[in-house]
Structures are given as structure tokens and as C-alpha cells.
Amino acid sequence: MATQRSENPTELKEEKIAIIGSGQIGGSWALLFASAGYQVALYDIIPDHVTRTLELLLDQLHTQSRDGLLRGTLAVEEQFGRIRGMQDLGECVTGAVWVQECVPEDLELKKQVLKEVDQHSSLDTIIVSSTSSILPSDLSRHLKHKDKFLVVHPTNPPSCSRVVELVPAPWTAAETLTRAQSLMKAIGQSPITLKKEIPGFILNRMQFAIMAESYRLVKGGFLSPDGVNKTLSAGLGRRYAFLGPFQTAHLNAEGFGSYCERYADTILRVQQSFGAPQQMGGALAEHIQEEMAKEVPLDKLGEARRRREAKMAALAKFKEDLDAVKL
Template sequence: MKIAVMGTGLIGQAWAIVFARAGLPVKLWDGNNEALQNATAIIAKQLQELQTQGLVNHAADALSNIKIASTLEQALEGVDYVQENLPEDAAIKRTFYALIDTMAAPETILASSTSSIPASVFTESLAGRHRCLVAHPVNPPYLVPVVELCVSPWTSPNVLERTKSLMNLVNQKPITVNREVEGFVLNRLQGALLREAFRLVENGVVSVQDLDTTVKDGLGLRWSFMGPFETIDLNAPNGLKDYCERYGPMYQSIAAEQSHTEPWSDDLINEAEKQRRQQLPHNQLLNRRLWRDERLMALIKHKLEHEESNK
């Protein structure tokens, strides 16, 4: 398959790596030529780091699969799949999709990386709306492989299956979101955890640092290789139903306290920011992000080795 990646911010760069390291030809386009040129340099650096970590065999070969498209017409010519990464703005996407729907070949799949906007919001009026869907990655997708595939009411089942096949081909982990909901699945789960985390800090139950420790050295250790349903299935002698009978009343009691839906207050955000900056000064954020990516690479390498040993 031939791929076009539209928009060369962090997500666009990462998608280009995903497709190129799998050996697929990628055309990279951005309305901002300076951003486009900068992206290629960043992609080259990221691929080299992946090679250093043993997650890409030949960085130079992967990079050679990526070509710059100077015009939108050139980017769309002959491609089978478009991964759009424009700003999270429904109006911008609506205008852009109206344009590319008239330019791309009829069988070309048009997929959006949007984090929360249902595809129906920006594809309803398109003649080719049946070939549009959301393919929402986790940042960065070349390290975190889950991709949420969410169709609109008019997306063709064939388009979903073709997209799923493509994601499997490039070693992503596609999951199907069966109906449109704001934020899809991952961000709704993340949002639920964040809301309770902020509530516990706001009520003086725990510090920001200790909350993070609870997740990274508690829940997160299990969640790095199993989901919440498998977790509870293994946490009671007779499985999931047994767990629910034992702990369901506790969770119901806790849920009764979690109906608050007010936005996070400025005071709460400022206090959380203060505690984080005490742990990590602002000028060290970039280095910590790079450290995070290195740790993710090590974790992914470990998981891949484990999967290979169990084949």
C-alpha cells in the first residue's frame, strides 16, 4: 500500500515512522513548507534512535521510504491510504476533507488522527463519506501501538476491514470503537482516571507525587501487559464474577462520591503545577520526555521478546 501523511507535527512525524519502518512508501505533506523540512530531520533522528534501541533494523532504509510531496495533488496521487493529522478543529477538518475527497482516488481511504472529534462531524456532506473514518493513535504511535478505529454511521465495513488489515501489517494494535463517542475509548478511560486523580489531590487525600507513584508502581505495572478486565479476572480465586461479587459493593459506594463534574479549578491546577515543577523544573521537561521515550522503547523491546518466546 502507498501512504500519504498529511500534517507533519508530532503525530504526523510518528505516523510516517510507523509506515516507513514497515517498508511502505510514504508521501509527507504539510501546508507549511518549513514544518515539512523540519519534520524530515526529526524523523531521521527518531529512526536512528530506534535503531540504536534495536527497534528498527535499518534506519536509513526506513527513511528512504519517505518522500516529500511539495503539493497536495502530488501527495494524493496514487496513494491507497491517507492519514490526516491537522489541528483538532472540526471546521479545519471539514474544509480539508471536502478538498481531499474531490482529489483522492475513489478507493483511497481517508483516516483522521483526531483525538476526540467523531468522523461524522466533518464528513457528513462528502460524496465519498463512506471511505472516511477515525484512526486515533496513542502518542507516539511508533512506540505505543494501539490505534482506535472508529467509523461513522456511513463508513463502509470494507473500509474498516482494509484499515484494520493495514494497521496489523505495520505492527500496530487496532481496536474497533463500535459507535461514535467523544474521546473514543482511550481518552475516556484516561479522563476518568485523571478526574479522580485531581479529586484526590484537591481533597488533600494524597500528593501529586504519591498519586503518580500509586499508578506507576502499582496499577501501571499490571496494566503494561494486561487490561482491567483480565486484571480483576486474576484477582479473585474464581475469576471475574467472583471479583465483582466481592468488591462490587465497595466500587458502588465509591462511585456515589464521584458524581462531581465541575471543571478543574484554577487553584487546583496551579497546585498540581506547583508540585510537578518541584519534582521537575520546567527547563527539564524535554529531557524527561526523551527519557520517557527511551523507557518506552525498552518496555516495547521486552514485550516483543516475550511475545516471540511464546510463539
């Protein structure tokens, strides 16, 4: 059996974390906080969803333990024991220092849930949303504790992806941001803090730019869907797993200034050929769906997600091991 990597013992904490919504994102957040020793209260409007999620989380913990990929030093039983299913939202939120809203991506639904969360929150409770694109100002302008609100958007899945986006509303207090940064670091995440809100934040603006060009390339007959996937997974993705675009450019020339001198005209010329944004759908979307389903049928999505998470967790561990030694 693989063993956990050596690290400082994880301290069991008294602070309570409330998670509203027990889907894939909510479940991943529960694992993250539990692995760092926090007490986690998990609520869903459909109680059976919580029960099912707890079963999946226990299975995931056993898999991580088998593969030596558990986060923190707590054993499976200790981590799982930190998570409790709740049947009442008010009871879930009361006494929590942090509330992570993870309901479906619907503005009115999120506003309704956050309003109820706000009613049960104390003056010290930080309220956050896992939304991937809704502006924090649109979610929180009606809250009485809106200075304690921000978006904390994870990379999916959060339990094996370190980066989280911290997106403040115009009225988010500086202290709230500081506390959010500290807590994310305490659970092993790498927070990036936006200076102000913007539609789609950072992760999705970059992701959607890649998706748009990928779609155009297939639509224009330049490459197959599989070819686009390989370009990223076996090409750019391997580089970007270690270096960002500015670092890459810096190394590919004699510094970033030299890179601009050499390639700025070429980059502009290619960018000007991209064209306007296009709505995805119709026959082309059906074709891409058919091609993707050949590799992963719809009834195998759950298995494929688990394989993805195991590979991402292994990559994260590999990167940490690399960073610990000087090559």
C-alpha cells in the first residue's frame, strides 16, 4: 500500500465550516476542509443527496489512501468523521465561521439561498459562493452582511486542484479578503485574489477563450475534436502544468521583452484572424458530442471523473515532490 507523504501533523480544529449544496463541488469542498481538520456541516435541500455524497466521499477517501494521495495526515476514518450531514439549513449555518454556497448556477436560486444563509450568520461569518461566473455584486447587494461576502471559485475538482479565485464585490471588506486568503492557504489551496470583479473571473475567461478557438478550428475543418484535445493535453497542457504564459514566453526568448520584440507582430496577426465569438450548438455540437462519447460514453462519466481526479491528485503530488528538491 502506498504511504502518505510526510508533513506536519494535521490539527483537529473546533471551527465549523458549513457547505450548502452536496453536489460534486460541495462534496469536494467538504473533503478539503475535513482533510485540514475542520468540522464540516453538509446540507442539501434533498436529504438523499447528502447521504449519497457521503458514501461517495468515503469511497474517494479510501481510494486516495490506497494510492498515497490523502491530503493532510488524518486517516480516512478521522477525515470522514469530521463531515456531518445536516437536514436543516439554519442548523447547518449557525455557529459556522465560513459558509460555502454550492447550489446550481442560477442567479435567483443562489440569491434566495444566500439570503437565508445571511439570516443565520453571525457578524464574524464569512459567506462565499462557488459560482463560476456570476458577479459577486449581483449575488450580495441584498445581504445585510454583504461586507463579509465574496466569491471563492475553485478549479474543478477542488479536492485535487489547488488554485481558487477570490473575487470581491465592491463592498467586500479588506479584512474579509485577508481572512479568506488565510483560510484557503490553511487548507492547502493557492488563492489568487482579483483586484475587482469581472464577468467569468480569470479561470473561465481563459478557459472560454481556449474553448472558442477550439470550436472554431473544428468548425473550419482544420482539425478533429480529438486532435484539439491532444494539442492541449499532450502539448500546451504539459507546459502550462508548470509554467504560466508569461513565464513560458520569458523562457522562450531572452526575457519577456525580447519575446515581444520577436513575436508581437506575429501574435497580433494570428489574433486578428480569430473572428467574432460564436454560439456553440447545432449539428457541430452533436458531432463533437458523438466523438467524445466514443471515448467516454455517457453512462461512464462517473468512472471517467474518478480517473481524472486520481490523475490530477497524482500530478499535484508529483509537482510538490519536484518543488521540494532542486533539480
